[in-house]
Each structure stands twice: as C-alpha cells, then as structure tokens.
Amino acid sequence: MESLAFKAIKWLGPLAIVWGLTYPLTKLIAESVSPIVITWVRIGIAAVFFLILSNFKFSIGKKQFINAIFNTILFMLFLNVGTSISSNPGLAAVMIYTQPLFVVIIEKILGTNISMRALSGVILGFVGIALSITSVSLDLGVIIALIGGIVWAIGTVYYSRNLAKENIIKLNAFMNIVAFPFTLVLTPVNYYFTVSLSIIGLLILLGILAQAVGYYLWFNAIRDLGSIRASTGSLVVPVAAYILTFVILRIAPTPLEILGSIITLIGIYITISYRKI
Structure with a gap:
C-alpha cells in the first residue's frame, strides 16, 4: 500500500511543476493574447484531451455540472481576469x-x-506566501483573485464530498465541454490576439500542461490525500513558479520571496505529514 508521503510526492510533485509553469507561460502569452481567449483555449484543449482519453464517454449529472461551474468556469475566469487586471499579478496569484x-x-x-x-500548517503555509509579496496595493484584480480562491475552495470541498469516486478522465471531459461555450461567448471582452506560430504553440502547450495534465493530477491528489492536505500541498505551486519564472524569464525572486517559500514548504510538510486531520 502506498504511504501518504508517497502519494503526496506522486501527485503534488508533478503538479507543482505543471502549474508552476503556468505563470511564466501565461505572462509570455498575455502580451499577444487576451485573458478570456487564453481561458477558453485552455479549456478547449483540455476538452479534446479528456474526450480522447475517455473514448468520448462522460460522467454526466447534476453534481458534475455544479462541479464544472465552480472548478472550471468560475475559477478559471476569476484566475485569469483577476491576474490580468491587477496592478500586481503576483499578489493576485497569492x-x-x-x-x-x-x-x-x-x-x-x-x-x-x-x-x-493541520490548521497551523495551513496558516503557516499562507503566511509564507504572504511574506513573498513586498510593497503592493490592493485593487479590483486582487479582490477578484481572492474571490477566485474562495470559489476554488468551494469546488475542492464539493468534489471531495460528492465526486471523489467518479472516473476522473470522464469527469474532466464533461467539465471542460460544459465550460467551453460559457467562456467562448465572453471573447469580445477586452479582446486582442496577435497571431504567430510561436504564440499558437505556447497556447497549445499551456492548455495541455495547465488544464489537461494539471487537472488530472489535481483531482487525483484530492482523491488520495483529501481536500485539506491536497489544498495545502498546492501551496508548493507558487514556490515552483518563482523558480520556473527565473529559469524562463530571468526574473529572480527577492529575499522575502525565498524566505516565504521556505516557510510555505514547512507549513505544507506539517499538514500533509500528519495522519490525522
């Protein structure tokens, strides 16, 4: 039987890399493509990906539809819009x-x-992320991103309590198919798209990594670790984002970001290494 620590490494390790890449890739793409377009392209690629894997079979139902609303439609919109209109995308991500x-x-x-x-580990993890952000101002984008965090939490708990035993591939196929038309109709909102082969390639890569592979890893993590441990483990994503942003964009983390990342990792370990939540 796999240990709790092994399950955490198995799902959260690759997830940190995949979702950590999302930030530098999105920053590169957003110079040429509007956030709403990035959103529905990601969802559309994921829909095709999971449809093929599921042999065009779905996990359909009222609960699945509610799950799609929170975990795909609302979350993706709050994430991309909040980050794009904030004067400080880093704070929005936090x-x-x-x-x-x-x-x-x-x-x-x-x-x-x-x-x-468990509670102290979560709080410590968040304190670590908060320390990573230096002098910033609160704006509408940050507020929208905060609402996104709440929406994601609701979706995580809902999935954990109602759909954890569902086939993950079939569930994701349904979620992304449902979400695609909802986000597509919002295309005219602040639309811009400078077409090039490199941008199209990056969009496809982002969709496969962040939406298809990322969501597959994420829901497996919730199933095996529970909503609290999986959610706390997701805090390692900003840490990976700092590293990958430096590798790709050559933007180095500040001393506070490094300190905050270390504190975050300690908080994650405290929570996911304890067998009793």
Whole structure:
C-alpha cells in the first residue's frame, strides 16, 4: 500500500511543476493574447484531451455540472481576469492560493474535525506566501483573485464530498465541454490576439500542461490525500513558479520571496505529514 508521503510526492510533485509553469507561460502569452481567449483555449484543449482519453464517454449529472461551474468556469475566469487586471499579478496569484484556508473554514463549518496541527500548517503555509509579496496595493484584480480562491475552495470541498469516486478522465471531459461555450461567448471582452506560430504553440502547450495534465493530477491528489492536505500541498505551486519564472524569464525572486517559500514548504510538510486531520 502506498504511504501518504508517497502519494503526496506522486501527485503534488508533478503538479507543482505543471502549474508552476503556468505563470511564466501565461505572462509570455498575455502580451499577444487576451485573458478570456487564453481561458477558453485552455479549456478547449483540455476538452479534446479528456474526450480522447475517455473514448468520448462522460460522467454526466447534476453534481458534475455544479462541479464544472465552480472548478472550471468560475475559477478559471476569476484566475485569469483577476491576474490580468491587477496592478500586481503576483499578489493576485497569492490571493488565489488562500484557497487552503477557505477549505479548512468550509470543512469546519460542515462538521469536519480539524486538528490544530493541520490548521497551523495551513496558516503557516499562507503566511509564507504572504511574506513573498513586498510593497503592493490592493485593487479590483486582487479582490477578484481572492474571490477566485474562495470559489476554488468551494469546488475542492464539493468534489471531495460528492465526486471523489467518479472516473476522473470522464469527469474532466464533461467539465471542460460544459465550460467551453460559457467562456467562448465572453471573447469580445477586452479582446486582442496577435497571431504567430510561436504564440499558437505556447497556447497549445499551456492548455495541455495547465488544464489537461494539471487537472488530472489535481483531482487525483484530492482523491488520495483529501481536500485539506491536497489544498495545502498546492501551496508548493507558487514556490515552483518563482523558480520556473527565473529559469524562463530571468526574473529572480527577492529575499522575502525565498524566505516565504521556505516557510510555505514547512507549513505544507506539517499538514500533509500528519495522519490525522
């Protein structure tokens, strides 16, 4: 039987790399493509990806539709729009990753017994991410991104409680098919698209990595680790984003970002290494 630590490494390790790449890739693409277009391209590629893997079979139902609304449509829109209109996309990204805190709050409201160790690990992880951000101002984009974190938390808990036993590939096929037309109709909002082979290639790569592979890893992590551990483990994504952003864009992390990343990793370890949530 696989240990809890092995499951965490198995799903969250690759997830950190895949979703960590999302930030520098999106930054490169956003210079030529509007956020709404990036959103529906990602969703459309994921829909095709999961349709092929599922042999054109779906996991269909009311619960699956609700899951698609929170985990794909609303989350993706808040993520991309919030990050794009914020004066500080880094702070907007941090607000998205307040999700573990809201997962703990929601689970507590729903009656889950939350240990002090698990709670302290989540809080420590968020403090680490908060320290990574230097002097910034609060704006509409940051607020939208914070709402995105709440929406993601709701979707995570809903999936964990209602659909964790569903076929992940068939569920993702349905989610992305449902989400595609909703995001497509928003294309005229702040539309711009400078066509080039390199941009099209990056868009396809982003869709495959972030939406197809990333979501497959994410839902497997929730299934095997539970909503709280998986959500806390997702905090490693900003850490990976710092490293990958430096590798790709040569933007070096500040001392506070390095310190915050170390604190975040400690918080993640405290939570996912404890067997009793």
